[in-house]
Amino acid sequence: MALYPESIERLIHALTTLPGVGRKTAERYVFHLLRQPPAVVEKIVQGLHGVQQDIHDCERCFNITVNTICDVCRDSQRDISTICVVSDSTNLHAIEQTGDYHGVYHVLGGVINQLDGIGPNQLRITELVERVHNDGAQEIIIATNPNVGGNATAMYVIEALKDMNVQVTRLAQGLPAGADIQYADDITLSNALKDRKDI
Amino acid sequence: MALYPESIERLIHALTTLPGVGRKTAERYVFHLLRQPPAVVEKIVQGLHGVQQDIHDCERCFNITVNTICDVCRDSQRDISTICVVSDSTNLHAIEQTGDYHGVYHVLGGVINQLDGIGPNQLRITELVERVHNDGAQEIIIATNPNVGGNATAMYVIEALKDMNVQVTRLAQGLPAGADIQYADDITLSNALKDRKDI
Numbered sequence: 001m002a003l004y005p006e007s008i009e010r011l012i013h014a015l016t017t018l019p020g021v022g023r024k025t026a027e028r029y030v031f032h033l034l035r036q037p038p039a040v041v042e043k044i045v046q047g048l049h050g051v052q053q054d055i056h057d058c059e060r061c062f063n064i065t066v067n068t069i070c071d072v073c074r075d076s077q078r079d080i081s082t083i084c085v086v087s088d089s090t091n092l093h094a095i096e097q098t099g100d101y102h103g104v105y106h107v108l109g110g111v112i113n114q115l116d117g118i119g120p121n122q123l124r125i126t127e128l129v130e131r132v133h134n135d136g137a138q139e140i141i142i143a144t145n146p147n148v149g150g151n152a153t154a155m156y157v158i159e160a161l162k163d164m165n166v167q168v169t170r171l172a173q174g175l176p177a178g179a180d181i182q183y184a185d186d187i188t189l190s191n192a193l194k195d196r197k198d199i
Numbered sequence: 200m201a202l203y204p205e206s207i208e209r210l211i212h213a214l215t216t217l218p219g220v221g222r223k224t225a226e227r228y229v230f231h232l233l234r235q236p237p238a239v240v241e242k243i244v245q246g247l248h249g250v251q252q253d254i255h256d257c258e259r260c261f262n263i264t265v266n267t268i269c270d271v272c273r274d275s276q277r278d279i280s281t282i283c284v285v286s287d288s289t290n291l292h293a294i295e296q297t298g299d300y301h302g303v304y305h306v307l308g309g310v311i312n313q314l315d316g317i318g319p320n321q322l323r324i325t326e327l328v329e330r331v332h333n334d335g336a337q338e339i340i341i342a343t344n345p346n347v348g349g350n351a352t353a354m355y356v357i358e359a360l361k362d363m364n365v366q367v368t369r370l371a372q373g374l375p376a377g378a379d380i381q382y383a384d385d386i387t388l389s390n391a392l393k394d395r396k397d398i
Contacts, residue, residue, distance in 0.1 A: 028218055
């Protein structure tokens, strides 16, 4: 029994395609939008319009860009001998925000996930190997998430690079800043102990 | 340092106007949408377009509708001597879904909330009093949420109706279906005890 008017039902249905958005959340969004000035809704419409046409992958590192080559790759100040391998552009963005990384990136386009049918061939690992080969990179920093999918992907990338003359590193694992050891999970604490460093 | 292309930043910003959506969630939505077929994005755009123009309040009960009078008010089978007072159309919808209510509704348009500057005058309480007076309702069921705002609003509605010749009731409070008494909060359990019923 759909009680809402058809135009609301249609919008609710369309919004449930967003990740993590079920019917209740979609309803909440719609009823919020109904109470907003038309300009607020118009901004979202304008934002959605054209976002897909504008955006594509950088030809070199597969970061999102509106040009053929992304801002990072075009920056002549970056050290192209260091390539940081990330699963997607959001993680690249997070690393850029630190301001502490001056090398370039390689965006894999996801992580290995059997359930979603994403295997190593769906990721841009061959392109990474080619790039390392052609550009003479000296260090590959693997920056996939420290979880099941990220670890499996890291293993696969390490395997693909193992016969190449390049140093392969991975982001450190340990206690996050501001953590309370009492509440740290076992794996994090084990990693922090195992990788403890001299001071 | 905004690293994302301008069109993505604009969409992220527009989406953060949704309730409960911060920058990270908005980013997640945008990157999800970038990977979808254009038809998926187009459905959301189509849904947003016109949803505000189509929809307005029922002249009688203030439920959302595309007509002047909503489906519930137009249904001649409904018992107009019983009016269920709800804060908004989503709660009306939830009650309709039970299939157990055959009266009509009155949508207040929110609850009293000092922080958001919503006082009794912003709610349709005067309209309710007028309706009760004109239509000769016999029972008013107050169905605002059993929380701070809902309770304050209920008190105000009860006060507004107290000199009228009408029975005023409120939804029962007690244990929800499937609850475990061990984990029920004190207030719920107190209410369940206080309002225990003969069997």
